[in-house]
Amino acid sequence: MKSEDYSQGDAFQAEKRTVFSTATLPLCAAGQLARAGDFVSATVGGWSVFGVRDKEGTVRVLRNACRHQNMQVVSTPSGNCETFRCRFHGWTYDLHGRFLSAPPPVAPKDTQSPDLHLASLPSAIASGVVYFSLAGQPTPIDVGALPAYGGTLITDIACNWKVLGEHLLAEHTPSPDFTWAWPLLMVRRAGAVTVMEQVVPHTFLRTRLFTHVFGADVHDTKQAAATIKHVCEALQADRASGKPALEGTLVDDFHCRLAEAYAQAHAEDRPPT
Numbered sequence: 001m002k003s004e005d006y007s008q009g010d011a012f013q014a015e016k017r018t019v020f021s022t023a024t025l026p027l028c029a030a031g032q033l034a035r036a037g038d039f040v041s042a043t044v045g046g047w048s049v050f051g052v053r054d055k056e057g058t059v060r061v062l063r064n065a066c067r068h069q070n071m072q073v074v075s076t077p078s079g080n081c082e083t084f085r086c087r088f089h090g091w092t093y094d095l096h097g098r099f100l101s102a103p104p105p106v107a108p109k110d111t112q113s114p115d116l117h118l119a120s121l122p123s124a125i126a127s128g129v130v131y132f133s134l135a136g137q138p139t140p141i142d143v144g145a146l147p148a149y150g151g152t153l154i155t156d157i158a159c160n161w162k163v164l165g166e167h168l169l170a171e172h173t174p175s176p177d178f179t180w181a182w183p184l185l186m187v188r189r190a191g192a193v194t195v196m197e198q199v200v201p202h203t204f205l206r207t208r209l210f211t212h213v214f215g216a217d218v219h220d221t222k223q224a225a226a227t228i229k230h231v232c233e234a235l236q237a238d239r240a241s242g243k244p245a246l247e248g249t250l251v252d253d254f255h256c257r258l259a260e261a262y263a264q265a266h267a268e269d270r271p272p273t
């Protein structure tokens with residue numbers, strides 16, 4: 001990886017077009033959407049989406065793009081609501097993402113058109129995590145039965161998502177106690193506790209860490225998450241200044257997959273001969 005791959009938007013755009021438009025991506029813990037109307041929104045690798053539990057109990061993942069003028073409908077990271085009202089001009093959607101109404105000055109001509117509904121993405125829940133994909137049905141990993149969900153800690157880190165990914169992978173090798181689901185989820189088991197660390201690439205220099213805890217109180221992980229933030233913000237400065245990335249079997253695998261994605265993006269950019 002070159003230093004600019006960690007510090008400039010071009011690499012992030014290439015990753016958006018390749019890695020994040022094809023991979024199975026985690027969105028949140030199912031426990032974050034426990035009640036009807038609970039929602040979690042995120043920008044994952046440049047794609048703005050949100051998950052919501054409807055009144056029938058189904059979890060849906062929807063594109064967070066209003067059908068009026070493509071602005072974000074959901075502007076808060078999480079919450080609970082009965083309907084989603086776009087703050088720009090008032091188009092309103094139900095918990096399925098179906099268009100409900102709009103103020104007369106901006107109302108569509110055909111209010112029954114299915115084109116007015118928010119775009120729905122294929123999604124799945126496995127081992128307590130909600131997944132989605134922009135390229136067909138997601139294929140999540142199944143890490144088996146888990147202890148009771150203890151909560152999710154959210155940590156914002158001023159680093160590129162790859163810095164966080166490398167840091168979470170560098171100390172591990174594949175083992176029954178550590179599972180990596182390319183590109184964004186690491187699962188650690190320690191006795192009766194399972195911790196899932198979910199990387200959320202918000203922008204090329206802003207990354208969110210979701211620490212989902214099963215079998216323990218989420219507050220027990222606060223210090224560990226604070227340390228990860230501190231270390232990754234220092235590592236970001238190292239990467240940006242050209243210092244080499246961390247090493248390790250899984251980090252090497254991570255870089256191989258990224259190299260494939262960059263080669264694909266490069267091939268797409270090349271004009272046809």
Ligand code: FES
Nearest residue numbers: 066068069086089
């Ligand atoms: S962009 Fe949402 S109502 Fe206009």
